[in-house]
Amino acid sequence: MAHRVVIVGGGFAGLYAAKALRSAPVSVTLIDRRNFHLFQPLLYQVATGGLSPGEIASPLRFVLRWSKNTEVLLGEVVDLDAANRRVILRDGEAGFDTLIVATGASHHYFGNDQWERLAPGLKTIEDATEIRRRILLAYEKAEREPDEESRRAWLTFVVVGGGPTGVELAGALGEIANDTLRHDFRHINPADSRILLVEGTDRVLPAFPPDLSAKAEESLVRLGVRPVTGAMVTAIDESGVAVRRGGETERIGARTVLWAAGVEASPLGRVLAERAGAQLDRAGRVIVEPDLTIAEHPEILVIGDLANFSHQTGKPLPGVAPVAMQQGRYAAHLVRKRLAGESAPPFHYWDKGSLATIGRAAAVADFGRIHISGYVAWLTWLFVHLMYLVEFDNRLLVFIQWAYNYFTFNRGARLITRNQP
Numbered sequence: 001m002a003h004r005v006v007i008v009g010g011g012f013a014g015l016y017a018a019k020a021l022r023s024a025p026v027s028v029t030l031i032d033r034r035n036f037h038l039f040q041p042l043l044y045q046v047a048t049g050g051l052s053p054g055e056i057a058s059p060l061r062f063v064l065r066w067s068k069n070t071e072v073l074l075g076e077v078v079d080l081d082a083a084n085r086r087v088i089l090r091d092g093e094a095g096f097d098t099l100i101v102a103t104g105a106s107h108h109y110f111g112n113d114q115w116e117r118l119a120p121g122l123k124t125i126e127d128a129t130e131i132r133r134r135i136l137l138a139y140e141k142a143e144r145e146p147d148e149e150s151r152r153a154w155l156t157f158v159v160v161g162g163g164p165t166g167v168e169l170a171g172a173l174g175e176i177a178n179d180t181l182r183h184d185f186r187h188i189n190p191a192d193s194r195i196l197l198v199e200g201t202d203r204v205l206p207a208f209p210p211d212l213s214a215k216a217e218e219s220l221v222r223l224g225v226r227p228v229t230g231a232m233v234t235a236i237d238e239s240g241v242a243v244r245r246g247g248e249t250e251r252i253g254a255r256t257v258l259w260a261a262g263v264e265a266s267p268l269g270r271v272l273a274e275r276a277g278a279q280l281d282r283a284g285r286v287i288v289e290p291d292l293t294i295a296e297h298p299e300i301l302v303i304g305d306l307a308n309f310s311h312q313t314g315k316p317l318p319g320v321a322p323v324a325m326q327q328g329r330y331a332a333h334l335v336r337k338r339l340a341g342e343s344a345p346p347f348h349y350w351d352k353g354s355l356a357t358i359g360r361a362a363a364v365a366d367f368g369r370i371h372i373s374g375y376v377a378w379l380t381w382l383f384v385h386l387m388y389l390v391e392f393d394n395r396l397l398v399f400i401q402w403a404y405n406y407f408t409f410n411r412g413a414r415l416i417t418r419n420q421p
């Protein structure tokens, strides 16, 4: 019987591992609770009506259709029997010789889980369409609201967290207010919207060099966004937020609050800790060995956002797609080497740089000593994201849709779905 590789999770890490095992003499089972691979870096475009869900997702079966040694299972892994080398699904089980766990991470409300309902985060297609619904509904409500203060609250949007996702969301909100909806309403002027981006540290994009944070802030301000740095959201309710800055707390009436702060690892990290003795960090990520395995279990690898790999810089590698993709490829390489009776050098991340976009024609790019901002950075961002869209169909569709949006200022997927009567 061929060596059985079970991969849990068809995100960037799991999918790239599966693709890299295509011609290996192994039998691969990829298990995901979704039947599709999601291109998360473009989720904010779905959340703001620029793209439709189908344009940023590809069915896993389709992506892996030519990998004849690979089967795809739709199922949720809930437990692990490490001694007998089995993963337990909600509705079955699968045996393995090598297990690759790549179930990612989600958002974290720092102990305020009740905020989740009031301030959705952006991680899944459902999150994106829910955020889209809230943004568009806010304008509909404002249009029919006679009371000025209430109308102002409907036209106030607070984004919590000034990392790349928060900046992308806030920038897109600025465009919606100033360009996309410009001619659409009769009783309100969408350009009167207040868009606040609340960030705890003293600058937006704190993981970028300070000069690029400053450029990003300038671009945000041009789009009508007010960055509120050095500030913490201390309360959220149906009608607004409380923001503490310095020693003062300000109450802001806002009917739309979006969450882009805090990351928590997938619950499978805890399962690995309980069943296989894996060590976890404070965010619940699994601390992995230099070859991405867990201590005492060379047959179990953890990759992508779920892994804490600190062997290269002394700090965990960032939770970004290139880390996940490279770890996926490395995991496949390690499996091949072992089967050939050889060893592999430790995993090494090749950091090609970081990008964040702010609206339709500005971005910042950090390539080590080279920092780019503005239109050129945005073109780079566009190129990189199109290149990495998994399937050609999607790539072409997204490109056409983007080009259309770019020239018309339109966002054609402005649909309010799952509307409450």
Ligand SMILES: Cc1cc2nc3c(=O)[nH]c(=O)nc-3n(C[C@H](O)[C@H](O)[C@H](O)COP(=O)(O)OP(=O)(O)OC[C@H]3O[C@@H](n4cnc5c(N)ncnc54)[C@H](O)[C@@H]3O)c2cc1C
Residues within 6 Å of the ligand: 008, 009, 010, 011, 012, 013, 014, 031, 032, 033, 034, 036, 037, 038, 040, 041, 042, 043, 044, 075, 076, 077, 078, 102, 103, 104, 105, 122, 123, 164, 165, 266, 268, 303, 304, 305, 306, 319, 320, 321, 322, 324, 355
């Ligand atoms: C809004 C947003 C924007 C981002 N923008 C960027 C960007 O611009 N550039 C960048 O480099 N990175 C970006 N990232 C980060 C990047 O998307 C992640 O680093 C990357 O997706 C991690 O890949 P992964 O495979 O570890 O996890 P994921 O891609 O999250 O995949 C995890 C998979 O596991 C499946 N799964 C989870 N639990 C189970 C279970 N119990 N059983 C079965 N299946 C399970 C999920 O359905 C999912 O398919 C962004 C992330 C978000 C959320």
